[in-house]
Amino acid sequence: MFARRSFTFNTAITRQPATSVTNGLRDGSGPDPDAGLFSQQHSNYIAALKKAGAKVDLLPPLDDFPDSVFVEDSALCLKEAAIVLRPGAPSRRGEAAHIRPALEKHFSKVIELPGDGLVDGGDVLLSDKDAFIGLSARTNQAGFDGLAKIVSEFGYTPVRIKTPSNILHFKTECGLLDSQTIFATANLAAVGCFDDYQLIIAPKGEEGAANIVRFNDYLFISKGYPKSEALLKAHGYKLIVIDTNEAAKVDGGLSCMSLRF
Numbered sequence: 001m002f003a004r005r006s007f008t009f010n011t012a013i014t015r016q017p018a019t020s021v022t023n024g025l026r027d028g029s030g031p032d033p034d035a036g037l038f039s040q041q042h043s044n045y046i047a048a049l050k051k052a053g054a055k056v057d058l059l060p061p062l063d064d065f066p067d068s069v070f071v072e073d074s075a076l077c078l079k080e081a082a083i084v085l086r087p088g089a090p091s092r093r094g095e096a097a098h099i100r101p102a103l104e105k106h107f108s109k110v111i112e113l114p115g116d117g118l119v120d121g122g123d124v125l126l127s128d129k130d131a132f133i134g135l136s137a138r139t140n141q142a143g144f145d146g147l148a149k150i151v152s153e154f155g156y157t158p159v160r161i162k163t164p165s166n167i168l169h170f171k172t173e174c175g176l177l178d179s180q181t182i183f184a185t186a187n188l189a190a191v192g193c194f195d196d197y198q199l200i201i202a203p204k205g206e207e208g209a210a211n212i213v214r215f216n217d218y219l220f221i222s223k224g225y226p227k228s229e230a231l232l233k234a235h236g237y238k239l240i241v242i243d244t245n246e247a248a249k250v251d252g253g254l255s256c257m258s259l260r261f
């Protein structure tokens with residue numbers, strides 16, 4: 001009944017990176033991204049979405065929110081409704097109010113995460129039937145409880161996972177390849193949460209490749225992971241390789257730069 005709802009899309013919401021993206025949150029003390037280069041790479045990302053069949057809604061930059069280019073964390077889009085989330089990092093909480101009007105343009109039903117729980121969209125992976133919700137430094141039990149109730153109403157089975165503590169977001173180390181297949185790091189797969197799925201494990205040393213995006217017939221993968229590219233091509237996936245080097249400097253990847261529905 002819900003076949004392919006997890007990767008059949010026609011629209012994506014994105015946000016232009018602000019020049020303040022240089023102050024984006026990051027684990028550790030790596031170099032700042034270059035705002036100009038980030039912007040170029042973001043344009044290439046948008047081009048890839050369009051090639052895959054997306055109508056792209058590009059929102060204006062928000063200088064007060066350095067991480068606001070990572071729109072995935074402030075909302076969750078289902079086919080029938082959008083959910084405004086409550087991001088876990090205090091500096092990102094205000095992004096939710098800014099994403100709401102964009103959601104209202106596209107959805108007749110926009111739901112607020114109830115209570116005071118916290119959820120980052122980067123911790124939520126939807127398959128056709130399951131909503132994997134990873135508890136992390138950003139997503140807490142109260143957030144899980146609130147979101148689990150909402151997604152259940154739309155026919156998803158909420159699955160609660162404790163994301164290993166060395167992973168920022170659940171989806172930092174996994175992504176959906178198709179209705180039955182997940183690409184994940186060995187570290188995350190060891191949690192056992194994907195036992196009902198076919199799994200393809202990211203090659204050792206290429207863990208950064210795991211944050212993929214499946215959009216219609218195309219699979220987006222970050223540049224710099226040749227073994228993963230070869231492996232996924234051999235499985236028959238049609239790849240678009242995108243440079244996410246600047247986003248990676250502030251712990252961002254492919255999935256976090258769009259909301260897809």
Ligand code: CIR
Pocket residue numbers: 024025026067070072073089092121122123169171172250251252253255256
């Ligand atoms: C953050 O720490 O919140 C941002 N610098 C990166 C967010 C990446 N989002 C994602 O993986 N969903």
